[in-house]
Amino acid sequence: MKEIVFIKRNSEKWKKIEDALNGHVRISPDELYNLYVGLNDDYSYARTFYPTGESSAYLNQLTIRVHQQIYRNKKIKKNQFAQFWKTDYPLLLYKNQKYFWYAFTIFVLSILIGVVSTAADPDFPRLILGDSYVNMTLDNIESGDPMAVYKKAQEMDMFLGITINNIRVAFYAFIAGVLFSFGSGLILLSNGIMLGCFQYFFYQHGLLGESILTIYIHGTLELFSIVMAGAAGLAIGNSILFPGTYKRLVSFQRGAVIGLKMVSGVVPLFIVAGFLEGFITRHTEFPNSIRITIIVASLAFIVWYFFRYPKTIHLKLSSNGKDF
Structure with a gap:
């Protein structure tokens, strides 16, 4: 797959992650983690097939930012149980x-x-x-x-x-x-x-x-x-x-x-x-x-x-x- 095709195929997903990190959209911690798993997969692919390409450098930085965001917010909130039933579970449904x-x-x-x-x-x-x-x-x-x-x-x-x-x-x-x-x-x-x-x-x-x-x-x-x-x-x-x-x-x-x-x-x-x-x-x-x-x-x-x-x-x- 050419790098331009790889970028075009995944750019929407990456933009969603950027928007979440920048506070433009709100996503649950679990969804952010799921996106992080997929992002790591994309980064591994880019590093293997486009080691000197712009996608590899971009995904490296983005992966680091998501990792920091996840572990910065790792502490469980007191109202997480109520939040699950009030918002997270209904949205999942x-x-x-x-x-x-x-x-x-x-x-x-x-x-x-x-x-x-x-x-x-x-x-x-x-x-x-x-x-x-x-x-x-x-x-x-x-x-x-x-x-x-x-x-x-x-x-x-x-x-x-x-x-x-x-x-x-x-x-x-x-x-x-x-x-x-x-x-x-x-x-x-x-x-x-x-x-x-x-x-x-x-x-x-x-x-x-x-x-x-x-x-x-x-x-x-x-x-x-x-x-x-x-x-x-x-x-x-x-x-x-x-x-x-x-x-x-x-x-x-x-x-x-x-x-x-x-x-x-x-x-x-x-x-x-x-x-x-x-x-x-x-x-x-x-x-x-x-x-x-x-x-x-x-x-x-x-x-x-x-x-x-x-x-x-x-x-x-x-x-x-x-x-x-």
Whole structure:
């Protein structure tokens, strides 16, 4: 590659770094570090192929400046935790929302597969949910308590067990993204088919409404978090498949950081969902108004914090001439 082509291809990225160093735009410390990693890669390339060229000298100076900036600001701010939830995480979601919609699409299509398969084959639930679970549920239906499965364990044991298991599944979905997104997609497919099969099974027994009012007390937050974990895995897979101007390893490192933050951000949702499943879902005697309120409140929070609020923050910063 000729040096002029190399400069032209990367000049926009370098200008962004200069603007950040000069205070013209604002970027997070993590993004500055990611840019620094890519800048080091560019500098190594220039030093190898254009050792006496202007790009090598320029990148050397720019790399030194970024290094000094990073380590000058290494001290953790007291409000960094609050800053993460208030600004950094919402902006991360806004910039990477495409991965959520990819994961959501896979999940919805998987639910439809589960519904259609159950409608076509009455034995499909036994294949997906297992004979023991289906038999237990049929016994519960006959005894007049179809949701008794949520009442068997002690509240605290159920809360801890479900929360830990859900967080483990979420990180599996995230880590599976290293298999070129296939692993994360497979986990979303499996969970979606299971959900579609499960819901249609209750529909066949005239219990769709009761199942929704019971399951989605905790399931609203839980299922959204699983989809977000799958999205985090897709972010990793996409960084490997489509590295852009970065070397594949550097692109993977960037994708891993983005994905890890995405999945870490839903851990609190898993904790709340686990609490609801352990302590609230079991109370099927609660009035429908209370159950509907919990479901609607959970959905409203998701829509606001994960979609509307990130857009608001982005527009606010853009209007102030800032860029993250």
